[in-house]
Amino acid sequence: MKKISQKTIKEHGLSKNEYSLINNILKREPNILELGIFSVMWSEHCSYKSTKKWLKTLPTSGKSVICGPGENAGIIDIGDEDAIVFKMESHNHPSFIEPYQGAATGVGGIMRDIFTMGARPIANLNSLRFGAPKHPKTKNLLSGVVKGIGDYGNCVGIPTVGGECFFHESYNNNILVNAMCVGLVKKNKIFYSTAKGIGNPIIYVGSKTGRDGIHGATMASAEFDDQSESSRPQVQVGDPFMEKLLLESCLELMKEDAIIAIQDMGAAGLTSSSFEMASKGSCGVKLYLDLVPCREENMSPYEMMLSETQERMLMIVKPTKKKLTIDIFRKWGLEAVEIGEITNTGNMEIFFKKNLVGKLPIKPLAESSPEYDRPSKKPKTIKKKGNYKNFSIKDALVKIISSPNHSSKKWIFNQYDRSVMCDTIFSSEESDAAVVRVHNSNKAIAITCDCNPIFCNSNPKLGAAIGVAESWRNLISSGAEPIAITDNLNFGNPEKEEIMYQIKEAIEGIKMACEVLKYPVVSGNVSLYNETNKKSIIPTPVIGGVGLIKKLSHAKGFKMNFGDKIFLVGESLGHLELSELNRICNKNTGKPPPLDLKKELKNGLFIKNFIKKHHSVVSGCHDLSDGGLILALAELVLKNKKGIKVKIPKNVKKIKEWFFCEDQSRYIIIVKNEKELISSAKINEINLQEVAIVDGNSFSIINQFEISVKKLISYNNTWFKRFVQI
Amino acid sequence: MPKRIISIIVFPGSNCDRDLAIAIQNHLNVKTQYVWHDNSKIDNYEMIFIPGGFSFGDYLRAGVLATKSPALGEVIRLAKKGVPIIGICNGFQILTECNLLDGTLMNNKNQLFICDKSYLKIENNKSIFSKNLKKSVVQFPIAHAQGNFFASNDSLKELEDNNQIIFRYCSKQGVINEKNNPNGSLNNIAGITNKQKNILGMMPHPERAINKFDDQDGVLFFNGLKELL
Numbered sequence: 001m002k003k004i005s006q007k008t009i010k011e012h013g014l015s016k017n018e019y020s021l022i023n024n025i026l027k028r029e030p031n032i033l034e035l036g037i038f039s040v041m042w043s044e045h046c047s048y049k050s051t052k053k054w055l056k057t058l059p060t061s062g063k064s065v066i067c068g069p070g071e072n073a074g075i076i077d078i079g080d081e082d083a084i085v086f087k088m089e090s091h092n093h094p095s096f097i098e099p100y101q102g103a104a105t106g107v108g109g110i111m112r113d114i115f116t117m118g119a120r121p122i123a124n125l126n127s128l129r130f131g132a133p134k135h136p137k138t139k140n141l142l143s144g145v146v147k148g149i150g151d152y153g154n155c156v157g158i159p160t161v162g163g164e165c166f167f168h169e170s171y172n173n174n175i176l177v178n179a180m181c182v183g184l185v186k187k188n189k190i191f192y193s194t195a196k197g198i199g200n201p202i203i204y205v206g207s208k209t210g211r212d213g214i215h216g217a218t219m220a221s222a223e224f225d226d227q228s229e230s231s232r233p234q235v236q237v238g239d240p241f242m243e244k245l246l247l248e249s250c251l252e253l254m255k256e257d258a259i260i261a262i263q264d265m266g267a268a269g270l271t272s273s274s275f276e277m278a279s280k281g282s283c284g285v286k287l288y289l290d291l292v293p294c295r296e297e298n299m300s301p302y303e304m305m306l307s308e309t310q311e312r313m314l315m316i317v318k319p320t321k322k323k324l325t326i327d328i329f330r331k332w333g334l335e336a337v338e339i340g341e342i343t344n345t346g347n348m349e350i351f352f353k354k355n356l357v358g359k360l361p362i363k364p365l366a367e368s369s370p371e372y373d374r375p376s377k378k379p380k381t382i383k384k385k386g387n388y389k390n391f392s393i394k395d396a397l398v399k400i401i402s403s404p405n406h407s408s409k410k411w412i413f414n415q416y417d418r419s420v421m422c423d424t425i426f427s428s429e430e431s432d433a434a435v436v437r438v439h440n441s442n443k444a445i446a447i448t449c450d451c452n453p454i455f456c457n458s459n460p461k462l463g464a465a466i467g468v469a470e471s472w473r474n475l476i477s478s479g480a481e482p483i484a485i486t487d488n489l490n491f492g493n494p495e496k497e498e499i500m501y502q503i504k505e506a507i508e509g510i511k512m513a514c515e516v517l518k519y520p521v522v523s524g525n526v527s528l529y530n531e532t533n534k535k536s537i538i539p540t541p542v543i544g545g546v547g548l549i550k551k552l553s554h555a556k557g558f559k560m561n562f563g564d565k566i567f568l569v570g571e572s573l574g575h576l577e578l579s580e581l582n583r584i585c586n587k588n589t590g591k592p593p594p595l596d597l598k599k600e601l602k603n604g605l606f607i608k609n610f611i612k613k614h615h616s617v618v619s620g621c622h623d624l625s626d627g628g629l630i631l632a633l634a635e636l637v638l639k640n641k642k643g644i645k646v647k648i649p650k651n652v653k654k655i656k657e658w659f660f661c662e663d664q665s666r667y668i669i670i671v672k673n674e675k676e677l678i679s680s681a682k683i684n685e686i687n688l689q690e691v692a693i694v695d696g697n698s699f700s701i702i703n704q705f706e707i708s709v710k711k712l713i714s715y716n717n718t719w720f721k722r723f724v725q726i
Numbered sequence: 727m728p729k730r731i732i733s734i735i736v737f738p739g740s741n742c743d744r745d746l747a748i749a750i751q752n753h754l755n756v757k758t759q760y761v762w763h764d765n766s767k768i769d770n771y772e773m774i775f776i777p778g779g780f781s782f783g784d785y786l787r788a789g790v791l792a793t794k795s796p797a798l799g800e801v802i803r804l805a806k807k808g809v810p811i812i813g814i815c816n817g818f819q820i821l822t823e824c825n826l827l828d829g830t831l832m833n834n835k836n837q838l839f840i841c842d843k844s845y846l847k848i849e850n851n852k853s854i855f856s857k858n859l860k861k862s863v864v865q866f867p868i869a870h871a872q873g874n875f876f877a878s879n880d881s882l883k884e885l886e887d888n889n890q891i892i893f894r895y896c897s898k899q900g901v902i903n904e905k906n907n908p909n910g911s912l913n914n915i916a917g918i919t920n921k922q923k924n925i926l927g928m929m930p931h932p933e934r935a936i937n938k939f940d941d942q943d944g945v946l947f948f949n950g951l952k953e954l955l
Contacts, residue, residue: 150839154869155780157741241739241783331762333738417841417869419934422745437937552939 004035012039018370025364033302033350033358038365040215040268040306041275044528047369050494051526054507062520064483071192072113072263074522075185076483078548082438083187084445085119088127088180088488088544090527094235095177096224099144103177104152104238105310110181111158112264115247116313118191118254119183122421123436124153125428126163126179127449127488127542131172133404133723138167141175143724148238149179150415155240156247160416161436162428164449167404170457173224173532178488178525180544182447184438191254193263195281195316195342200260202274202285202340203322205329206246206312208295212236213269213308223493224532242311249332250313256328258321265312271305273314274340275348279366284345289352291339301352316342376500381458381589389585393659394705397630398715399584401638406580406627407719408638430639431557432474432623435549444549446480449542452626454578455592457538460502462592464509464541469600469664471545472517473623476604477667479554479611480547485514487524487543492536494528502539503528510541516597517604519545554611558639559620560670566636566644566692567677568629570603570666574657580627581660593663600665606686607667614676624666630659632668633692634699638716643696643709649689655704670694730756730955731770734777735801737763737792742778742815742933749933750775753948756955766796772955773810774801776817778869778931788831788872789819798824810854810954811925815870818917818927827920827927828885829877835910839871843941844908844930846916847896850889853919855926858950863900864943866930868908873929875911875918885918893917893928 009019012035022030022038030038044050060068066083067075073087091106107124114121126149131138142165153160158181213236253259261281263273270292278285289301299307317325322338329336343349348365350358391399400406409429418427423437425444433446450471456463468485475482487510492499514521530537549555560566576582577590611618624632637644652658668691671677681688700706732750736743747758761768763781768774782791792798798820805811805826813821821827834840846864848856877885885891893916897906907914909929917928935944 147838151871154839154841154871155739155741155783157779239783241780241785244739244741244780244783414842415839417839419841419867419869419931420741420745422748422934422937422940425939437939555939 004029004032008035012036013043014039018042021370025361025368031358033305034360036302036306037271037358037360040271041365042369046268046272048526049370050372050374050528051489051503052371053373054504058507058511058521059514060520060522062484062518065520065522066187068522069524072116074484074486075117075190076522076546077187078438078445081187083185083190084546085114085117085183085185086181086486086544086546087113087523088178088486088542089113089525090488090490091177091179092175092490092527092530095145096141096175098235099141100148101235101237103145103148105236106177106179107149107152108238108240108243108310109266110179111156111243112266114181114183115250116191116262116264117185118189119185120251121158121181121183122423123182123434123447124158124160124179125434125447125449125544126177127451128163128165129171129176129540130167131175132169133167135172139723145177146412146415152238152240154417156244157420159418159420159424161418161424162434162447162449165409165412168453168538170538174530174537176490176530176537176540178542180449180486182445182546189254191259191262193261193277193280195261195277195283197260197316198342198344200316200342201319201322201338202342203315203317203325203336204292204312204339205334205336207239207242207309208293209299209304209307210295210309211299211303211307214303214306223529236308236310238310245332245334246311246313249329249334253325253328256321256324258317258325260316260318262313262315265314267308269306269308270314275362275366277314277316278348278362282363284343284347284362285340286343286349286351287340289350291337293335293337301350301357374494374500375497376504377497378501379498388587391585393656394707396581396584396660397634400580400627400631401634401712402715402719403584404719406631408716409720411720411724425552425555426478426557431478433478433480433547435478435555437552442552444552444555446475446478446547446549448474448545450474451540451542453538453540456506456541458578458590459592460505460539461509462595464506465513466592466595466664467541467543468510468513468517468519469595470623470625471543472519473604473667475545475547476608477556477621477623479556480549481608482517482519482545482547484520484522485543485545487521487541489524489526490530490537490540490542491528492531499536506539506541513597517601554615556611556618556621558622558636560636560640560642560694561619562642562694564619564670564672564694565674565690566668566670566694567674568666568668568689568691569607569686571663571687572658572661572666573663574654574661575663576657576661579660579662580631595664603665603667603686606684607669610677610680617671617673617676618669619672620670622668624668626662628660628662634712637699637709637712641709641713642694643698643700644692645695646692646701648701730772732756732758732773732775733761733768733770734758734775735763735797736760737781737795739781739783740777740779742931746775746777746933749936749944749948753936753945754951761797763792763795763797766800768797768800768804771804771809774804776813776820778815778817781816781820789816789823792820793824802826805925808922808924812855813927814931814933815929818929819872821925821927826925827918828881829875829918831872832874832876833872834874840908841869842867842908844868845896845898845906846893846930847900847902849891849894853892853923854954855951856892859946861943861946863896863898864946865935865941866932866944867934868930870929873909873911875915877912882912888921890919890921891915892919892926893930
């Protein structure tokens, strides 16, 4: 056997210590196939070695949680025997190298995680971060990513109902593409990935294995440098048609009593799917690689085990149902092949051309993966002096709604099929959370993705907690009862103490907010090493929240009618640091607004109960976040194409602060008449201010200024239109 | 032969079959039957629907591979006998690919997939598919990458002269112009029939406009088909 060189070990992204741990586990040196398997299984992407210690501290249980982290996705109970399966996952590194395929396969991968568990996907969302619009790559990356997401989801026929898109220079060479998928399943029809039953056949189905994506998981666990674009062959190619066939055929097979365990072949392909299933079931596995369907000639065991070819599934089926399984897949034009069996040895034995080419103990490999408590250090805050500009209220508003981050993203969302499946009540353009009906019922779920990386960069703990609170608020204002979250933690290199500090603090912030709001984390994903030439992204822990709307009449969006009154709920303290206003004025330093979670809970529950009790009085609801009150009001005008007249309450002393501050735990609620709202707020001791009336065809602030609705729309539409056309 | 069952042809990659079945069941009040593409016999042929989606992944060209399916051979035979056939979105693309309808559907003018609301002017309110619509403008969603209708000058003239154009994209008020043409279709054409007027192809999705939270013009469309049964 050829001895493994130091260079090979390094190329596999393994440290010296990790290599000696491998020798200890095997009690010998690994061969190249075994080394490859260890390297992907112990990559940051698959093993969470830098974050495991901290992720364990997150609250993961609750009365509605059916399945927390550790499976393909998290599952929550929404009553009537229905359950919702959901997760968010990143495809950052591949999307930068090849935006179209990178983003498309990100969507494909997350949908497979959902239907692997027996659920039919019912909604896709995404959270995108791009570099500065001026950066030469940004436009191309944006076009490719959006088209990739759209083409994949549209073809499979799952509506893409929401998302966010944010530009910031720290993402110039490391864009973020986080895709979230939500599926619906009957509680007694959930499938898991625990292998069982000695002698049971292991079935492979889906695309034939090629050489694409080999070491994708390792690539996603390393920094970029100037040569990174040469990694293009590591990016997989998506085939949404194959995904649709897999989806329908798997769901058809799942109606039969045939599948014991099922897992999609995602990151680290055949290796991780087979290891995870066997490890969970504490059994062994024999794989006969000659039987693996390959689309390229002379593929080696190393290539087959490490390929990340998309649209493949691995399942353990009952021996008596093998024929039925093969027949159902054949109906859909898919070839299902038995490639191995379950054993009781606790080892993975890999055979190729009748030789045992690899033998690895499953438990130690999957479960004794390294876990690091990496050193961390609070970064020094740099105080920059800038040339501050000052804007009038009107000019500041116009500047914000015409800025890249707040101009209309119609160009993006019109590329996503939002109406297929006929259950989309609101896309995230029409409500704070996307609202999707539970098919054939009178209830719906609300879904949202949120993160304010600017806040996280200044104070990762508070910023991350605000992200959780904002997602909770978005669900509340859509009329939902928030249930649980998935998180997608995007950071730089954890081996740097400052980055590790951000990671630990952000997780702590999520924990803090989730505990108070009783909003557990049921699934998640970590994407580290989002760095190029030693320059990291700003911390971006994205929160995907899901809530339940018990009756369709409780679902609320941004709607308002002439004559309605608009009220502000919550306290405005006037915090302007890190606000949109300060940023357009070049004041980029300071702290995020304070977050009082008890107040958050109180105000949120007030809105939730009010909508529930007086749903026919409430026309719409909108939470306050970046841009503060004035942007929230402007958004209502833009979406409804109706004017409002704002009257500044007498007790407001600092007008600019009142309009632009980004204090937390606030909502605007639009009501047909105010009687119940006023009395209810009084009883519950909630801060309430009447702000505006829906009237006329301009956005007007009495004694300040007036902009016609038409003009406001044109300001809002211009930037994006120009950007994508040039 | 059991009566009053509408057939929906399903290809690998169809994705509006369920939506369509629900719209038909709820608003035409008849049962539906899915016919898998490899069947060469269609038992229920009072009316046949070809749903939207991406048949065979839209590989090669949208709709073209579906024309090779056995079920489509049967659709062509029945179409020639006068059976009412409706193709929506990918169904329209399939009907043009197998020459049951004139013209072709090219990439949208902006080369992008477009999902949006669309307003449609009912151009011919005498056809069996549109005579009960009771409105001059309806709103159905569109969602397609290849919906840009094109036909040769001769075909276009025939379509216009024979009143085969059923729907044109328009403004909310019914104005037909370039501004209200989402995909670049020739003369804003959104839906046409064949010369015999028993086959309808349309890009917009009436089955996506039936819920209380939608605009519900789709209900008028399906209700209006009742007398064909």
